[in-house]
Amino acid sequence: MFLRSLITPSLQIELQKVSKRYRFEWIFKGLNYTFLSNASYAIVGHNGSGKSTLLQMLSGYLSPSAGKITFKKGDKLLDINDVYKDVSFCSPYIELIEELSLEESIHFHQRFKPLQKGFSTTEVLDLLNLPKSARHKAVQFFSSGMKQRLKLALSFLSDTSVLLLDEPTITLDAEGIVWYRNLLANYALGKRTLIIASNVSADYEGCDTLLNVLDYKKK
Numbered sequence: 001m002f003l004r005s006l007i008t009p010s011l012q013i014e015l016q017k018v019s020k021r022y023r024f025e026w027i028f029k030g031l032n033y034t035f036l037s038n039a040s041y042a043i044v045g046h047n048g049s050g051k052s053t054l055l056q057m058l059s060g061y062l063s064p065s066a067g068k069i070t071f072k073k074g075d076k077l078l079d080i081n082d083v084y085k086d087v088s089f090c091s092p093y094i095e096l097i098e099e100l101s102l103e104e105s106i107h108f109h110q111r112f113k114p115l116q117k118g119f120s121t122t123e124v125l126d127l128l129n130l131p132k133s134a135r136h137k138a139v140q141f142f143s144s145g146m147k148q149r150l151k152l153a154l155s156f157l158s159d160t161s162v163l164l165l166d167e168p169t170i171t172l173d174a175e176g177i178v179w180y181r182n183l184l185a186n187y188a189l190g191k192r193t194l195i196i197a198s199n200v201s202a203d204y205e206g207c208d209t210l211l212n213v214l215d216y217k218k219k
Helices: 051-058 080-086 102-112 121-128 132-136 144-157 174-187
Strands: 011-022 025-035 040-044 066-073 087-090 162-166 193-197 209-212
Touching: 011 051, 011 193, 025 051, 040 051, 051 162, 051 193, 066 080, 080 087, 087 144, 102 121, 102 132, 102 144, 121 144, 144 162, 144 174
Parallel strands: 040 193, 040 209, 087 162, 162 193
Antiparallel strands: 011 025, 011 066
16 A cells, blocks of 8 residues: 655635525525635535535535635635645546546546656556556446546545545445545545545544534525
């Protein structure tokens, strides 16, 4: 197992009276919360409660319908257009380029999201622990579990200070879940700001804080 530690300060994300709605339905309303640097959080709530929406807002991808989200790195406020550089996001609805091979996917990813210092494509391949025959195979021929391993590995090993995970073990088998837990321990917990959206307790075991999005639904 390769061990690396991030050397850049982690982001602090502050939500001030943040609300989100689609058409006439409020997904959540009046959310005041601060996600502290290098702390770990679990966001829970039933399917459709807004967990994924909240994660997308924390990534800077979605804007709130009301309220304000502030991204702070050390003493510096970040422009919303620069937030993506500090954030890794793994989710079932984020697709890989299936025509690329495994090695090509890793090379392509590094063009816009560099790996942590000291990591190479070879080390990523070793960490994935997939059959060597998969290295030159197109991703479209991977199983759902293999694809999820690749997405998780790229997210964990990118040189970012924030890691957002949406239902991280949804397609993993028992062995894959153990592999994921090792990633959490070695590359996330206590080493960067970690936010996991899931209703599976094993996904977020070890997180410092539990945040239930249902507490912020419109009454």
